[in-house]
Structure formats: structure tokens, C-alpha cells
Amino acid sequence: MDTRSLAVDVRAPSGLGRFGEYGGRFVPESLIAACEEVEHAFRDAWADPLFHGQLDRLLAVYAGRPTALTPAWRLSAELGITLLLKREDLAHTGSHKINNVLGQALLAKRMGKQRLIAETGAGQHGVATATAAALLGMSATVFMGERDIERQELNVFRMRMLGAEVVPVGSGSRTLKDACSEALRHWVSSVEDGYYCLGSVMGPHPYPWLVREFQRVIGDEARTQCATELRTATPDFVVACVGGGSNAAGTFAGFVDTPARLIGVEPEGGAAINSGLPGILHGFRTKVLQDEHGQISEAHSIAAGLDYPGVGPEHAYLADLGRAEYFTVSDAEVLDAVRRLAKAEGILCALESAHAVAWVLRAVEDGEIPAGSTVLLTLSGRGDKDMHTLMELS
Amino acid sequence: MDTRSLAVDVRAPSGLGRFGEYGGRFVPESLIAACEEVEHAFRDAWADPLFHGQLDRLLAVYAGRPTALTPAWRLSAELGITLLLKREDLAHTGSHKINNVLGQALLAKRMGKQRLIAETGAGQHGVATATAAALLGMSATVFMGERDIERQELNVFRMRMLGAEVVPVGSGSRTLKDACSEALRHWVSSVEDGYYCLGSVMGPHPYPWLVREFQRVIGDEARTQCATELRTATPDFVVACVGGGSNAAGTFAGFVDTPARLIGVEPEGGAAINSGLPGILHGFRTKVLQDEHGQISEAHSIAAGLDYPGVGPEHAYLADLGRAEYFTVSDAEVLDAVRRLAKAEGILCALESAHAVAWVLRAVEDGEIPAGSTVLLTLSGRGDKDMHTLMELS
């Protein structure tokens, strides 16, 4: 495909995996060889039509791709815009995470690895990893903060049903960032047969690049779908929520060479781009929430999947360049957005995805999105996992 | 489409909605006009390319159709057969119920009705109805037994988030059959603006026929997909679980004119075809679980969506004809099937759907399905809703 090779060439990170001053490979020496092995395997696979064939088939016949592009009919009419929803909530396991995980699992298999290692916060990436492992006959070890295990009991059970081992992480804040640290630690001791299957466009090179490439299917599909759905062929705005930033990166990848304004939406309490400072965490340089001493802060958002103090390096770079813009929304706006989308369109989206919806609602109100605009919004996942949270709040 | 018109002609119920000696319209006189109105509207709509255009577009851009046909690679290898899974679990709201509901909601709208009335057991049909109502700007009133409300708290909350009114039913066994009765009662008093959106191939004529037509998209798609996926073009076995029987009826509709053996799988504790006797319930004649006095028995299955003492009249007819065969599986086999499918394929299916899987597992073992056979199995829904049940059992 044209766009695919174009993007690899034009936007593959330079040198040591740099996106401008961000990215890189800040890992213990013990992990350097493993990162290089992943990088070489990925370069090789990504240039191999056979690999693409395998992956594309899995995405189609297993994960349910292409996902639909749904015009939000009633909301569009209310808002006076044309709002299109890219429905990652319809993908197998309920979010875009499966795109990345199928790619990495196939890659791991190609590398001869038997075991997937993953971190998870809300459990979505963990469930996706457990799923891919089951599908390909591999084993999976998922690290999850003790606090998240309590909050997301159901996803823990799903992972175990799928045959994965879920390892509670009791250190630090006992949430995603600690699960990430623990997964890295575990990877050090198991590089032989273990493959670290990272859940977003973060971590040491080549992960931010590789995960974006596996997620660009969102943007590529949406690009094609917009071309039939919109008179203007490309939308005026392309909006996605940003935790680590993988659904946004995958979406943006399809539109970075168009005039569309690219908008990433962060949670107010976990806005690495809006409130973070350059720093190094989990193997890469990026904008990170940290105190004046350089200690990493905890992120606090109603959406567990956005509770990460850092952000993918490419986003930090796009923000500095001004090519993408990043805004924040509050938990209250997010809750309102979930309800409005449910009532207007019959779609219960994930709290994460609702960040993007919330921004659109506000931006139409304050004129940031002019009447008559066309807006593509990636609905990264479904809300089933959040029903307990919503119930407790209502 | 050819198959569509063929099936309507050949297999539309005769006269008063009879499938052999089953079916009919055993409703209070007060509802006769309403049933006739639905029948005429449906005949009119189903012959109208514009209606098909609207519905097909909703199914595609909103509900995520066509759903994937997934080869169960690892399970097939283990079993020595070719097992293909029709993935209704990937449809919006998580089951095949959305196919029917979108069709009926569009029909209701066309009839000028503003309100959908529905019964629900596990809540899947209720959620689907609430979804369609939200999408089309209608209101929804969903009747649900008090016992089911307790068991399926999450789905109740989902319906309310979607703007539906959920009405607890405290009579009788306080489960699906009572919700059905209450929805019928409510319909009587609101035929003016209310449309009764029935959840399966049951109820008075034209519902068993109409719901099957709205569900035949499963079978039609699978037929086409099998043609590319299988060397034999059509599978040797077509298997689906049977509660009311809508996913099975929709699936069978695509294969009734092929040599495929059609297999419906009932829960041991709710096997209307295997253990029921002819009788009349909820407006139609069928096989019904009942005691020697003619009082309706409660069905008991681990899958709430199969907890119905009757079955669609077409299934009773196909069973008598021998064109389809109906088997039962136990709750224990179902639990085992859920786990095996999860571990082998990374798919957590609904307990309802697992009935079909359980039968395939057993039928391969006891030689009913010979080695080398090709099997199409409709996975009617995803298992998220069942995680609590599974957790409590493990």
C-alpha cells in the first residue's frame, strides 16, 4: 500500500528512535539486545508481504476489521456539524488494542518467542494480549497494579479465562505505571523466550514506532471510508483520546498528510502534553507529569486507560511542531459526553473514548469547531468495562 | 437478492402464520388489529427496496455488518474438523439481537410509532431495543422480570443509560416468560403509539416470520463467506443455539436449501423441542414445557437468554419435518465449552452461544460429526455479560 510505505519512510523515527528530541531507548543495558532484536524483526516483518498478509487476514476474519464508520446522525444534527465515528468499539475484545496486539503477537511468533509479557491498566490491553496469546497458542503474563486489579476485577477474570497469568504489582502507586516498570523488570529476566508486548505508542525504540504502525490501520481505513462518506473526502478535524496515544497515533497516521486539524484529547488529571515536562520514563524521553524534584506523578482520570503520567514520544513531537494540537477535558465533561452519546446514538463508549466526544461537544459550543465542519472521531472502545464506575457515580 | 425472495416465497408461513401445525395468532381480540397492522407494514416494507436500503445501511455502518467468519484454527486442529465461527459477538451491543431490532425499529418508525415495547430476559434484547430507540429518536419501555433485574444489574443500567425505561415485572416466576406476558399486556393498552418489538422468532404471527427475516442476514452472509472459505462451498453442519430460536432461524435460513445438516442446541433445562409438548403460550402454538395440567413450567439454564419454556414455531415444525435436528447440552458441558473456546481461540462467547460449541465438542467425540467435516457455528453473542456468573462459579 502506498500510504503505508510512505509513512514508514517519511515518519519512521530517525536514528535511535527519535521523534524530534523525544523517544530513544533509555533502558538498562540488559535490555538493549532485546530491543534491537525486536527492531530488526519488525523491520524485516514490516517489509515482508507475507507478514502483512497474515496480519491483514487476522484483522479481517478474527478481529472484525474494517470496523464501521458510523455517521452520528442525531448528534450531528444537534451540533450542526458532520460527525463520523470510527468504531474501534466494534473490534474483537472491545477496543483498538487488538490491532496492536495481533501485530506484536505475530511478530513474537516469527521471532520464535513463546510467551507474551504485558502491562495493563484498565485491563483492555491485558485482555487483548491474553486473547492473542490464546489464538496463537502462546502463553501470556500480564502485570497489573493491585489497585487496578481491585477496580477492574472483571477484566482480571477475563484474562484468566483466556489462560493468561495475571501478576499483581504491589509497588509504588500500584497502578499502570508500576505495572509497566514491573513488566520491564520481568522482561529483563526472560528475554530468551519472552516478548514484551507493549500496549501503547510508548516504551523504548522501536515500540512507539511499531505500535503506531500496527495501529495505523485505524487511520488508513478511516481515510478510505471518509472518502466515500464525505463530500470533502477528508474531514476538517480528526479527534482521538490520548492515554499513551496509540489510537490517536494510528488515527493521525492516516491523515497527517492532509489539511485536517489533528486533535488529541487528554484527561485533565493526566495531561502529559499539557502539564508535563520533558523527562525519561519507561525507556523513552517524552513529556511526563513530574514534581519539581523529577519524581513521577500519578495521573488521575476517571478513565483507567488514560491514567498514565507520560505520553507517546511522537505526540510530544507533533505537539512541539504544532502539527497536532492537544486539549484537556474534565471528568465531569467526560461523564456528560458518555451519556449524550448513549442517548443520541445508542452507543455506550469507553470513558477513554468519551474524552474525544467531550472535546467535540465543547469545541462546537465555543466555536473552535465552526458550524458545518466535518469531524472524524475515533471511538477507541466500548463502555461495558466502565458500567460499574458509572453505576457508582449515579 | 435471490435467496431473500426465494426464502420469503418458499418459507413464508401459510395462512394465519402457520409453520405446519405451529404458529398462529393466539392473542386477545384487542391485539388482532395491531398484529394485522404489523403484518401489513412488514409485507409492504419487505417488498420495498428503499426499506432494504435503509436497513442494510444501518446494519453496515452502524451495527458492523457483515460480521466476520472466523476459522477456529486451533480447535479445528484439535478436533480434526473445519470449524467456522459466524461472529455475531462482534455486532454492535454484543449479539445478533441488534439485527432484528434495527429492522423492527425502522418498521415501527415507518408505521409512525414513537415507542418501542420489549421484553427481555438476560437483557440483551432490551439493550438492543434501547439502542435502536436511541438511534432513531424513539422511546423504549422494556419489561424485565424482577429476578432477572437482580441477576443482570449491568444490562439494566445499560438500558437506562441509553434512555430506556425498564419496568420490573413481579408476577409469576419474575423472569422472561412473565416479562413477555407483561409486555403483551402493556401493548394491548398502547397499540396507538406503541410498537411491540419482540426479541425472538416467537409471539403471534407475523413475528416469528418477521424476526426470522430480519435475522436471515446471518445465514445469507455466512453462506457467501463459506463459499470462499470452504472448498465444499457449503458446510456439512450448521449449528446454532436455540432459546426462542432467532439466531438459529436466521442462520438456518441461509442453508435450508443446501444439504447441510441443521442443528439447533437447547439447554437441558429449557429444551422445548426435546422435552416440550404442543401448547399455546404468548400468542402462538409451539412445543412448550408444561406440567401434566397444562401449566407452563419454568426453564432453568445457566444461560439467561435460553431460559424460555417455548420455542419459535418454525423450529417445532422443522423438528417434526426432520429438516433440522435439535439436541440438548448440560450446564456443565456449556461451562467447559466456554473455557475451551476462550483458551483455544481467544474468544469469550456468551453462555447461550456456548451451547452450540458444547454440542460440537461432544458430537465430534461421539462420532456424530465425522472427522474431516466442515461445521458452521453461529456464535450468537459475546460473554462479557456472563463474567459475573462465571466468576461466581469458579
Place this chain on the structure above:
Amino acid sequence: MNALETRTRETRQKGRKLLAPYVTGGITDDWTDYLRAYQDAGADLIEIGLPFSDPTLDGPTVQQASDRALSRGTTVDGILADLAKLDPAVPLVTMTYANLVLRNGADSFCAALREAGVSGLIVPDMPVDEVAPLSEAAARHGIDLVLLAAPSTTPDRLRVIAGHSRGFVYAVSLMGTTGEKRDLPESGRALARSLTELTDLPVLVGFGVSRPDHAAEAARYADGVIVGSALMRKVLDGGRAEDLRAELADMRTALDAIAD
């Protein structure tokens, strides 16, 4: 002409408005006492519900009554056996759902009714389109199969219903289930009038006739009334036969006042 219809026509002939109270069979040990009380209060015929597990046309009161009767172990056979012991002065009409009627076949069901001294049958979920086999069986055993008409019934169908009904025509006064109402539903009036124009069968109005003034009002445009939930509410609340008699007597008085 069978016993039921003979009686209903005769009564109308005499200028008397028909009063048809309802009781759920087997609701208490001594439930037949209610029948005697109804008779004493001036009932012209008595409707006896054979309780069904899933009474889709009944509102909460009759549902509850059916549940209570069933949970006491009540069966159709038991009720008919109780009835067979009586020697009522008025016709007995059973009312039940299709599944119970067809359980052992319409013929044996009607034969059993006849044997128990029942002369009429109402099956609310068996509309005229589906009724042929049961009609024949009923006719064979001298049972009048009473059909229902509803406000939503088209003129064409009214004609068919009126033509096939025996004993009387049951005019369902409202679009809804059985149950007490504050006001007598208006929709019954037009229905009863249409029926009266189509047939010379007596037309009785039922559903929502809850108080003497309701009865009186309905009797202005129909040949009589059927009273169910208002009485069953009292039974469920522990009312004794004497209480029910008094209740019904007030209805009788109201009806007789009209007839004068």
C-alpha cells in the same frame, strides 16, 4: 340453543340487566361459597376462572388470584369436581386460556365442562380466526363458546365475531387488561352499540366495571355487565362470602334501578 344462551336471552327478554360476577376457581378452600353468595346477590350467571400460569389478558388482581389458586395446588379437574357437587340456579361459564383448553384436546375439555354442569366457556387468547376446532367441540357438548370483541375490532370482524359467538358477546370495554378502574372506560359504549346493531345476542360489557355506578352506566348501552377484579380484590384482601354478597347486591340494585 344451549342452556346459557337460553338463559341470557330470557333474562333480557324480561327486561332485566344481566349481572355476571367472576371468581377464580380454587382461590380458597371454600371458594364455592362465593358462588352461593353471588347467586344470593342476584347474579344471572357466574364466570369461573380456571387459573393459568400465564394469564396474558389479566391485570394484577386476577394474576394474583390465579397465582394464589395455583400455589394452593388448584387444578382444572379439582375445580370441575367442586362445581359438579353444586346445583346452581344460574349458568356457570368458565373462563381460561387456550393452553389449558387444548392440553388434552378441546373435545375432552368440553366434555368435562359439561359433566361438571358448566354451560359456557370464554377463552380470551383464542380469537375468532383460531376458534373453529374449539367451536365445534363446544357445540358437540352443548357448551356455549363466548367470543370477545374489543374496541380495536374492525366492523368486518365484529360481524364475524357476533356470528360465531354463543351465549352472549363479551364486549371488552377498553384496550387493556382486566382490572379495577376509577371511571368506566368510554370505549365500551361505541363497541356495545355496534354489536347491538349487528346481532340480537345479548351483549355484556366487561373489563373495568368496578362500582355500582359503572354497572348502571354500562347497562344503559348493553345487556349486562361482567364484574371481576373489583370482587377478586375483596377476596384477596380476605373478604368473606357475605362481604362479596353485599358488594354484588349493590350492583344488582344499581342495575335494577336502570331497568325500571
Place this chain on the structure above:
Amino acid sequence: MNALETRTRETRQKGRKLLAPYVTGGITDDWTDYLRAYQDAGADLIEIGLPFSDPTLDGPTVQQASDRALSRGTTVDGILADLAKLDPAVPLVTMTYANLVLRNGADSFCAALREAGVSGLIVPDMPVDEVAPLSEAAARHGIDLVLLAAPSTTPDRLRVIAGHSRGFVYAVSLMGTTGEKRDLPESGRALARSLTELTDLPVLVGFGVSRPDHAAEAARYADGVIVGSALMRKVLDGGRAEDLRAELADMRTALDAIAD
């Protein structure tokens, strides 16, 4: 040559095996007492951890120590201020993660180390590929930036690491995090041997050196050992400076026995 490397080379020159104990800065109020105890027990240099919230290369013991220090309000500035008050007889080497080093820029960080009397720095998540700017800053301020090599490091990279490391080379004995081990990991031996062939810098083995016999064994193929978790475990369990001194003295004895 800076102070640290001068000392490590001299010590080796004397035939003495280097003993480098570790302590997490700020772990207790009087944490610098541990430094004195280490010195008394015969440490040749002392490694001081500047606690970071997310120590990805540390096992449970050092993680816990870091958490405890941080929850006491420990900061890098505070630790350096404490160190500045000391006049240690052995070189001090700080060990911390990249984010703390770069927070206010590598140059000001190294300047602050120097001011506090620190002569070496270890940054485990800053591999040689990323190290250039920090190397330069360290050199400017006379700080020896010690690089780590791991069992998975390729021969080519070993050469580069050895070429860029200052003070000594830190041979990570195993593929894993810091932490006590029952047996000394075997993988350290080959690594230390390879390094010794590539460089004349002293090579110290760390990770998993938990007991005197481990130290002795490692010292057979390396120039010395770094002991961390085994000591920090004692500190976390409430061990006083004297206890730590005794513990380390045993290691010293074991090492000296080898050197003889």
C-alpha cells in the same frame, strides 16, 4: 584521571579486591551513619542511591528502600547536602535514574554532585548509546560516569562500553534486577572475563552478591564486588549501623582471604 578511577586503580594495584557497598540515600534520619559503618568495615568506595519513584532496574528490596526514603520526603538536594557535611575517606558514587539526572540538566546535576564531594555516577537506564551529553557534563565536573555491561551485551558493545566507562566498569552479573540471590549467578563470570580482556579499567561485579562466599567467588574473576540488596534488606529490617558494619566486615574478610 578523576578521583574515583585513581582510587580504584590504586586499590587494584595494591592487590586488594574492591568492596563497594550500597545504601539508599535518606532511608533513615541518620542514614549517613551507614556510610561511616561501611567505611569502618573496609569499603573501598560507597554507592549511594538517589531514590527515584520508578526504579525499573531494581528488585523489591531497593524499590522498598526507595519508596521509604521518598515517603520520608527525601530529595536529591537533601541527600547531597547530607553528603557535603561528611569527609569520607573513600570515594562516593551516586546511582540514580535518568529522569533525576536530566531534570535540571546534566551539567547542573554533575556540578551539584561535585560540590557535595561525590566522584562517580551510575545511571542504569542510560545506555552507552544515549550517554554522550551526560558523559561530557560529567567529565567537565570531574565526575566518573560508570557504565554497566550485561550478560546480553554483544562483544562489539562491550568494547564501546569499556571505552566510555570511567572509574570502573559495572558488570551486571545476571539478566534481572537487583536483589539477593541464593547462589551467585554464573553469568557474571564470562562477562567479567570478557571485560577484563577488553579494558584495563577495574571491573566490579554487582547484582546478586549477597553473602561473603559470593563476594569471594566473584572476586576470583573480577576486581571487586558491589553489594546492595543484601545490606538494604538489613536496613529495612531495622538493622543499625553497627549491624551493617559487622555484615560488611565479613565480606571484607572473605575478599581479603582471596587476595592473599
